[in-house]
Amino acid sequence: MARTTHKTFCRFCHANCAMLADVEDGRVTAVRGDPDDPVFGGYTCIKGRQLVEAHYAPERLLSCQKRLADGSWTSLGSEAALDEIADRLRAIIDEHGPHAVAINAGSYAFQNSAGVATATAFAQGLGTRNMYTSVTLDQPAKVYTTMRYGYWEAGMHSFDTADVCFMIGNNPIVSHYAPPGSLPPFSPSRRLRDAKARGLKLIVADPRESDVARLADVYLPVLPGTDSAMLAGMLNVIINEALYDQNFVGAHVDGFEDLKEAVAAFPPDVAARKSGVEPDQLVKAARMFAGAQRGIAAAGTGSEMSGEGTLVAYLISALNIICARFCQEGELSSIPRVFTAVSPRRAQVGAPVALFGEGFPKARFRGLTHLGTEMPCNVLADEILTPGEGQIRALINIGGNPIVAFPDQDKIAAALDSLELLVSIDVMMAQTAKRSHYVLAPKMCLERDDISNLSEWWYEVPYARYTKAVVDAPDGLMDEYEMLWGLAKRLGFALPLAGGPCPTDQLPDKARYLDLMTAGCLIAPSKVRDDSIDGAAVIYTDMHPKVEAPDPSVAGRFNLAAGDMPTMLLRSADRAASREGYSFLLVTRRTRSRFNSTGGHLPALKAKRTTNPAHLHPDDLARLGISEGDLVRIESAAGTIVSVAEASSAVRPGIVSIAHAYGDVGSGPDSVRAQGVSTNRLVRETHDYDPITGQSLQSAIPVNIARH
Numbered sequence: 001m002a003r004t005t006h007k008t009f010c011r012f013c014h015a016n017c018a019m020l021a022d023v024e025d026g027r028v029t030a031v032r033g034d035p036d037d038p039v040f041g042g043y044t045c046i047k048g049r050q051l052v053e054a055h056y057a058p059e060r061l062l063s064c065q066k067r068l069a070d071g072s073w074t075s076l077g078s079e080a081a082l083d084e085i086a087d088r089l090r091a092i093i094d095e096h097g098p099h100a101v102a103i104n105a106g107s108y109a110f111q112n113s114a115g116v117a118t119a120t121a122f123a124q125g126l127g128t129r130n131m132y133t134s135v136t137l138d139q140p141a142k143v144y145t146t147m148r149y150g151y152w153e154a155g156m157h158s159f160d161t162a163d164v165c166f167m168i169g170n171n172p173i174v175s176h177y178a179p180p181g182s183l184p185p186f187s188p189s190r191r192l193r194d195a196k197a198r199g200l201k202l203i204v205a206d207p208r209e210s211d212v213a214r215l216a217d218v219y220l221p222v223l224p225g226t227d228s229a230m231l232a233g234m235l236n237v238i239i240n241e242a243l244y245d246q247n248f249v250g251a252h253v254d255g256f257e258d259l260k261e262a263v264a265a266f267p268p269d270v271a272a273r274k275s276g277v278e279p280d281q282l283v284k285a286a287r288m289f290a291g292a293q294r295g296i297a298a299a300g301t302g303s304e305m306s307g308e309g310t311l312v313a314y315l316i317s318a319l320n321i322i323c324a325r326f327c328q329e330g331e332l333s334s335i336p337r338v339f340t341a342v343s344p345r346r347a348q349v350g351a352p353v354a355l356f357g358e359g360f361p362k363a364r365f366r367g368l369t370h371l372g373t374e375m376p377c378n379v380l381a382d383e384i385l386t387p388g389e390g391q392i393r394a395l396i397n398i399g400g401n402p403i404v405a406f407p408d409q410d411k412i413a414a415a416l417d418s419l420e421l422l423v424s425i426d427v428m429m430a431q432t433a434k435r436s437h438y439v440l441a442p443k444m445c446l447e448r449d450d451i452s453n454l455s456e457w458w459y460e461v462p463y464a465r466y467t468k469a470v471v472d473a474p475d476g477l478m479d480e481y482e483m484l485w486g487l488a489k490r491l492g493f494a495l496p497l498a499g500g501p502c503p504t505d506q507l508p509d510k511a512r513y514l515d516l517m518t519a520g521c522l523i524a525p526s527k528v529r530d531d532s533i534d535g536a537a538v539i540y541t542d543m544h545p546k547v548e549a550p551d552p553s554v555a556g557r558f559n560l561a562a563g564d565m566p567t568m569l570l571r572s573a574d575r576a577a578s579r580e581g582y583s584f585l586l587v588t589r590r591t592r593s594r595f596n597s598t599g600g601h602l603p604a605l606k607a608k609r610t611t612n613p614a615h616l617h618p619d620d621l622a623r624l625g626i627s628e629g630d631l632v633r634i635e636s637a638a639g640t641i642v643s644v645a646e647a648s649s650a651v652r653p654g655i656v657s658i659a660h661a662y663g664d665v666g667s668g669p670d671s672v673r674a675q676g677v678s679t680n681r682l683v684r685e686t687h688d689y690d691p692i693t694g695q696s697l698q699s700a701i702p703v704n705i706a707r708h
């Protein structure tokens, strides 16, 4: 049969790189970057290039699975599986009410354009407060706690026009992940090289000289968990030297004096000492950032997970706000977004929005509440394990792997094992899937229609994709939206979507469904599909919104004193106390050959590495009498893991850098070289968590290290 080539995009990760896929005899035979795509220009990474192997992997589930009483598995059709699951859910809901059912949308719910929105709609339609997503294991502070200071309707500066970029605790060259306005994930190394060639200055703060840190004009090797002191020191310099935008602050900012007073306690020498950087470098970074005209500061996972996520998010907001890094009237607004609900793009502050606390559904533990529409992952294990009103008895886990990704592995494993019903939607018998009662086998990305809604907060132009399925899925497999629609229908409710309740008489096709899901957006998915030539991206240049004049009757002001943040900064003294007795700090990182726990079964990725080594400075290895390749024992207050030592002079002495989400329950010295280990054995969700987001200390973990 003839070979056909299809334009599509990758969904191994959130970057959605433009791809060409060859199809022969109904099978994908090759994928490669699409050189004609104007944004990606043919870029792909090693993970995306494994999409063919991923679709046809021997580990791939080709039918849904049910665990029998003796622990063995039996295949069943998708409809039959949904029938059985719905019956069991109905019984639980009838006896205990809807809160007894929890939904967890993991990282792969974020790779299906209908995944997270459908999961959320399902939880809302069902009436359960127990909706969880990986956002609260990731970077919840910037998503949920900064809106209370106000936000600029027209958006922040974007990378294409920036002359400075300040990255704190992220490494987008490997992760393809940085907040909007920072380095976009499209061919990130090339983007950075080109931007530097036109004069962009790069500042990077990271305790390890990461891939992006190596390219920095100023590199700040900040000690883990001390970003707030470093940032406060920079704000101190910027305010004392009057390098901020005084007109903007006068016109739009309340609480500036509170910020000024709080950062007065962090003159450069004090801030530098607390954060382990050189005072002159800190001052240089502050002057470089504030001296530029355009460009933002933004943080990634490293600093968010290091025990002061909300505070760091506040200080970064303060940097951007007092330096006025926002689009102004008459300019094109940044990040236009095609599939997101249209909102005004005026040159003004939108009213502050509270996304947590008073008035939001409460967790039963630690005073935490919903963040937006979700419960913090911090409480999931306790909500399952603790009897009482609303105890979770069933969990539907969509594209997530809590066994390796959630804090305190033994506790989350015990919690999941105690459930009356655990359903996973997973492409293989991953660590969590194999502990489930049912595993629903989904279509994979090249078998699905999808839109670029989940990557569009990076596009600097009105870029939109609608890809049709490139090949058929194995017989009987469903898309995630179809599974949840089918369960909702069986339970007697319609999924509440932006465009109204989703019809229950007949499953809408994906285009119709996406149209309903994105109602109110700039251009409906089905129109993008029809406008596209052969599945290529459509760029709606004429629709790029211009920043409009402010409307003084509704303009708000930023409030830098909101939530008592300046006081919190003053209280965040040295973290020395909780580190007493520990001589190392363990920091998290990503690797090129995995996406969290995904990818270890694919031959080309496995060939790169099978374990997540513990990167240590050569001087530390020598001092501890450890050679590269030796097993090392890493012990925190919560637990112990064994890892494989690797020498790296990029890591500061006193620090061990290790990726998360490897291994399995019980990974130990015998298996660590073959499968790695989860650093979450070293993390407790009950200690050192962020008081608002519940984010656990997943980086900057005090540990001791010895030869095993």
Ligand SMILES: Nc1nc2c(c(=O)[nH]1)N[C@H]1C(S)=C(S)[C@@H](COP(=O)(O)OP(=O)(O)OC[C@H]3O[C@@H](n4cnc5c(=O)[nH]c(N)nc54)[C@H](O)[C@@H]3O)O[C@H]1N2
Residues within 6 Å of the ligand: 105, 106, 107, 108, 109, 134, 135, 137, 138, 139, 301, 305, 398, 399, 400, 401, 402, 404, 405, 406, 425, 426, 427, 428, 430, 431, 432, 442, 443, 444, 445, 588, 589, 595, 596, 597, 598, 660, 661, 679, 680, 683, 698, 699
């Ligand atoms: N200590 C520590 N812990 C961390 C982090 C850290 O840095 N340090 N990082 C945190 C972060 S940022 C995140 S986002 C979370 C991730 O937390 P999770 O989302 O819970 O974990 P993942 O490993 O991403 O799980 C992805 C699952 O999706 C499955 N999968 C793969 N392809 C598909 C598909 O096409 N469809 C479906 N339905 N499933 C598929 C995989 O087999 C896997 O089981 O981990 C968090 N945990």
Ligand SMILES: Nc1nc2c(c(=O)[nH]1)N[C@H]1C(S)=C(S)[C@@H](COP(=O)(O)OP(=O)(O)OC[C@H]3O[C@@H](n4cnc5c(=O)[nH]c(N)nc54)[C@H](O)[C@@H]3O)O[C@H]1N2
Residues within 6 Å of the ligand: 013, 107, 138, 168, 169, 170, 171, 172, 174, 175, 176, 177, 178, 205, 206, 207, 208, 210, 222, 223, 224, 225, 226, 227, 299, 300, 301, 302, 303, 306, 587, 588, 589, 590, 591, 592, 593, 594, 595, 596, 597, 657, 699, 700
């Ligand atoms: N290849 C690959 N890509 C991925 C993933 C993957 O697993 N593999 N995961 C995806 C997911 S779910 C996410 S959320 C994103 C995350 O994307 P990023 O946030 O860019 O994550 P990392 O690449 O781990 O970069 C985090 C950096 O923070 C540093 N760091 C650790 N602790 C601290 C600290 O206390 N302070 C400061 N300033 N820095 C610190 C680490 O050394 C590391 O270089 O990546 C996504 N992309």
Ligand code: SF4
Residues within 6 Å of the ligand: 010, 011, 012, 013, 014, 015, 016, 017, 043, 044, 045, 046, 047, 048, 049, 176
């Ligand atoms: S960066 Fe992400 S989207 Fe792009 S090819 Fe790699 S895995 Fe696919």
Ligand SMILES: [Mo]
Residues within 6 Å of the ligand: 107, 134, 138
């Ligand atoms: Mo993440």
